[in-house]
Amino acid sequence: MVISEHLTLAELIRSESAKRNGIANMPPPEHIANLKLLAEHIFEPIRANFRCPIIISSGYRSKELNAVIGGSNTSQHSLGQAIDIDMDSTTYDVTNADVFNFIKDKLPFDQLIWEFGNILNPFWVHVSYSDRHRRQILKATKINGSTQYKTY
Ligand SMILES: [Zn+2]
Numbered sequence: 001m002v003i004s005e006h007l008t009l010a011e012l013i014r015s016e017s018a019k020r021n022g023i024a025n026m027p028p029p030e031h032i033a034n035l036k037l038l039a040e041h042i043f044e045p046i047r048a049n050f051r052c053p054i055i056i057s058s059g060y061r062s063k064e065l066n067a068v069i070g071g072s073n074t075s076q077h078s079l080g081q082a083i084d085i086d087m088d089s090t091t092y093d094v095t096n097a098d099v100f101n102f103i104k105d106k107l108p109f110d111q112l113i114w115e116f117g118n119i120l121n122p123f124w125v126h127v128s129y130s131d132r133h134r135r136q137i138l139k140a141t142k143i144n145g146s147t148q149y150k151t152y
Contacts, residue, residue, distance in 0.1 A: 001032075003032075003035050003036055003039045004036065004039035004040060004043065004044050006043070006047045006053075006054075007039045007043055007044070007047075007056075009027075009032070009035070011056050011059065012027075012035055012056060012059030012060045012080075012083070013026065013027070013059065013060050014059070015058070015061070015065060017065060017068055017069050018062075018065050018068075021065075021068050023064050023065050023068065024062075025060065025062045025064075025065050026062070027060050027062070027080050030080075031060065031079060031080035032080065033080075034079055034080035034081050034130075035059075035060065035080040037129060038080065038081060038082070038083065038128075038129040041107065041108055041129050042083070042103070042107055042109060042127055042129050043056075043083065045106070045107055046085070046099060046102060046103065046107075049102055049106070050092070050094045050098070050099070050102075052090075052092040052094060053090070053092070054085060054087070054099070055085065055086055055087055055089065056083050056084065056085060057084045057085065057086040057124055058077065058083070058084040059077070059083050059084075060077065060078075060080050061075065061077040061078050062078065063078055066078050076110070076111070076128040076130065079130075081110070081128045081129060081130045082111075082126060082127065082128035082129075083126075083127060083128075084115070084124045084125065084126050085099050085124060085125045085127065086123070086124040086125070087099060088121075088123070088124075095121050096117070096121050096122045096123070096124060096125050097121045097122065099125050100112065100114055100122060100125045103125070103127050104137060107127075108129070108133060109127050109128065109129060109133075109135065110128045110129055110130045110132050110134050110135070110136070111126070111127070111128045111134060111136045111137075111138070112125070112126070112127050112128075112135075112136070112137045112138070112152075113125070113126035113127075113137075113138045113139070113140055113149070114137075114138070114139040114140065114152055115140050116140055116141065116142065137151070137152035138150065138151060138152055139151075139152045
């Protein structure tokens with residue numbers, strides 16, 4: 001199924017944890033609709049700006065999958081409103097920091113998170129789109145093994 005010009009549903013629901021646990025991870029129609037809005041307002045503008053494939057390391061997570069991986073039960077990933085982007089494994093001249101800064105400066109996101117890493121580059125970028133448009137920007141760090149979120 002095509003979600004937008006450069007994005008398929010397969011890229012959004014792929015999950016090794018889902019496979020290992022026999023979870024279909026298939027979004028219902030209302031979550032597909034959210035994924036389409038996310039693709040239109042966030043993913044495709046990033047793709048158009050950098051003109052290269054944009055790698056989604058985690059997209060949709062059904063409630064069942066989220067429970068198995070111990071994710072937050074209010075996660076926007078479970079509504080089809082959030083994706084994680086990770087360009088580290090690619091050979092394109094685009095860093096996670098480049099993606100983060102482009103979203104921060106140009107796009108109508110709801111929440112944007114610099115996920116761990118260091119001051120130069122996050123390990124990945126979490127971005128969500130919803131009708132709330134909070135423009136909340138956070139930085140995630142590990143402190144004594146637990147995740148802490150601070151205002152960016
Ligand atoms: Zn995320």
